[in-house]
Amino acid sequence: MLEATLWATAIVIGLVLLVLSGDKLSDKIVDVARKAGVSPLVISIVLISLATTLPELLTSAVASYQGLTGIALGNALGSIFANIALILGIAAVIRPLKATKAAYENSLVMLGSFFLVIALSLDGTLSRLDGAVLLGAYAVYLLWLLKKNARKDVELESAERATVIDYAFLLFLGLLLVLGAKLVVYGGTNIAKAIGVSEFVVGATIVAVGTSLPEMTNAVYGALRERGSISIGNIIGADIMNALVVLGVASVIRPLQTGASILTVFLILAVMLPMVISLKRIHGLGRSMGIYFLAVYFIYLVLMFSGVEL
Template sequence: MITYLILVGGLLALFLGGDWLVKGASGLALRFGISPMIIGLTIVGFGTSTPELLVSLNAALGGQPGIAIGNVVGSNIANILLVLGIAAVIGPIAMRMADVGKDIYWMTGAALALPLIFWSGEVGLLEGLALVLALLVFLFLSFKGSRNDEDVISAPSSLWLGIGLTLLGLITVMAGAHYLVQSASIIARQFGISEAMIGLSIVAIGTSLPELATTVMAAIRGERDIALGNIVGSNIFNILAILGITAIIVPIPVDPRFLTVDTPVVIAITLLVLALVFFVGRMNRIMGGAMLLAYVAYIALTAGL
């Protein structure tokens, strides 16, 4: 029972810590005159991905590569099928090129690169450097664009409050990541569930809580048009930043199931989103419900692998 309480506590710490970190860091950036666009692309983007980064890094350093990679791959699957599906069930959402621009191509390219990255059976230093280099190119091109994220930034105006929230958020996320990985590994061993599956399900959903909360609240407020942009940005950061930075620090062995089962799922649903953006332009409640059912089916069918 204590292990389950620690698991829930770790998930809660990731959710709260990620929110505090983004708000605090955004407040500091605004105080020092950094533009809202740059804040949205870097601080908010990296901030909401901090739970994934620390969980994957913690797992890789702790000799739990299944959780490290499963967290990244599972988060991308959860972002599309679960988070986007819930948003669409709450109310139809727009899926226009104007909302995501070239980012949709970057998300697709990152997903298509996964088989190449996993093919050798290990994500090592060279793969990590290539991913981080791609991330830097993405950020550079984004800075040259005209995207303005001012409307999605909510930050404290006080300098000391910003510093306090940033430090509190960072410490909370670090603690949450540590205890989440440890408790999830114990539970996996108790039930004979593979670390890969734990990473793809419980840990992935847990680290996607910031995106889930942001998207659901936006949908409830009627701001459903920003849902796709949030998910596209998160999926890009998950592969390029989280997987890349983790691999640079420590090589990550790849469970064969990621190459044969989960990566094809990521690619298929990413291409589905691309098709919806190009040919449909919106997602209704029926499509959202179908995505939720697909996510439940995916978890159920792959749980024994």
């Protein structure tokens, strides 16, 4: 009884943290972007993606260190797919997401990052050298992004500027999202096991969705506040980080055997390519695209519960 109360309390506290930090995060992104003279998209891609992708980064790094290379690879690829199919699907259904030309340009980087992972994996292994290449590619991308979005106009000295405290608060809010998600996963997983739900179902539902809760909370609040660039930017940044940083770090720690099936790659491309095309054509994602994303995610769940190896 005491344990059940503890698990339920963890879920409630986790949800409260997700709601409160998610509510503040969207406004703070806009505020810091204004002070820094860059678009909210850049803040979402760099800082918020870093904070919300920490669960995937830590999970894959620890799994790789322990020799569980399949988990390290599957965690990163699964997150890339869920970020688009599930999270952007929900956000776009809530409210069509509008974005800028910069979102399309960065989505091309996201697509290129995934193709780079595929190319390096053709020999069946992501070696330590491959990992270094992935991390180097991310460093080049960051330099390009920051240079492209540098403040072009010299502002008056009296103009308000972003401070270290502003950036630290952004990261703090992002970490609160992560903590909230971990509490929800902890409570939900234990309750599910206590009532007899299989570990497979727990992993495929509570844990899978739980590790994506930070991105989901940020994306949903972005949609509700009509800030599509924030929702889309966070997902683009997170997927670039998953491909280049998460897999880069994991393979530097220990070479990864790339046993992902063709079906996994196909599912990712089935949502990633339409996303890039939509950002090019209509500068955003409509409800119909959101419904399509969710339909593909539903197909993924059906395949998984049918025992198909993904």
